[in-house]
Amino acid sequence: MSGNESDSSSKDETCIFCLIAHEQDKETEIIKKNKELVCFRDINPAAPHHYLVIPTQHIHSCYSLHRGHVNFVKQMAEMGKAILQDQGFTNKKDISLGFHQPPFTSVDHLHLHVLAPASQISKYMQYKFIPGGERFVTAKCLRKRLKHSPPPVDHP
Ligand SMILES: [Zn+2]
Numbered sequence: 001m002s003g004n005e006s007d008s009s010s011k012d013e014t015c016i017f018c019l020i021a022h023e024q025d026k027e028t029e030i031i032k033k034n035k036e037l038v039c040f041r042d043i044n045p046a047a048p049h050h051y052l053v054i055p056t057q058h059i060h061s062c063y064s065l066h067r068g069h070v071n072f073v074k075q076m077a078e079m080g081k082a083i084l085q086d087q088g089f090t091n092k093k094d095i096s097l098g099f100h101q102p103p104f105t106s107v108d109h110l111h112l113h114v115l116a117p118a119s120q121i122s123k124y125m126q127y128k129f130i131p132g133g134e135r136f137v138t139a140k141c142l143r144k145r146l147k148h149s150p151p152p153v154d155h156p
């Protein structure tokens with residue numbers, strides 16, 4: 001039906017995270033959500049607390065973001081911190097919040113990893129979450145990078 005066309009750009013039926021975001025994946029429990037974001041547990045936890053915050057809209061990766069997303073990234077990080085608080089983890093110095101960068105992404109739908117305690121990330125998985133490398137960028141660094149990126153090119 002042509003009436004659905006406006007929806008199809010924001011949701012990819014073959015993307016598992018889109019299904020989760022729209023609560024169509026029965027296996028995944030959403031532990032926090034608002035209009036734009038949902039949060040759930042990483043299926044393959046690398047630390048005692050390991051959550052993912054994802055936009056409900058299908059955004060491919062942090063390379064799809066531009067200067068206009070600085071606040072959005074901040075909101076994602078804030079939801080991550082709120083989740084940790086909800087789960088009783090309060091040591092804000094021992095957390096890791098960040099994104100994988102292509103080609104090191106497991107699912108091509110933007111997701112923020114929320115890990116705590118950062119000091120207890122499994123040593124077998126540590127290499128995936130080293131900030132400052134080409135694989136993993138912290139939310140803070142990403143915001144700084146976006147702030148200095150050129151404005152988005154709009155195709156009318
Ligand atoms: Zn998606």
Ligand SMILES: [Zn+2]
Nearest residue numbers: 100105106113
């Ligand atoms: Zn990832």
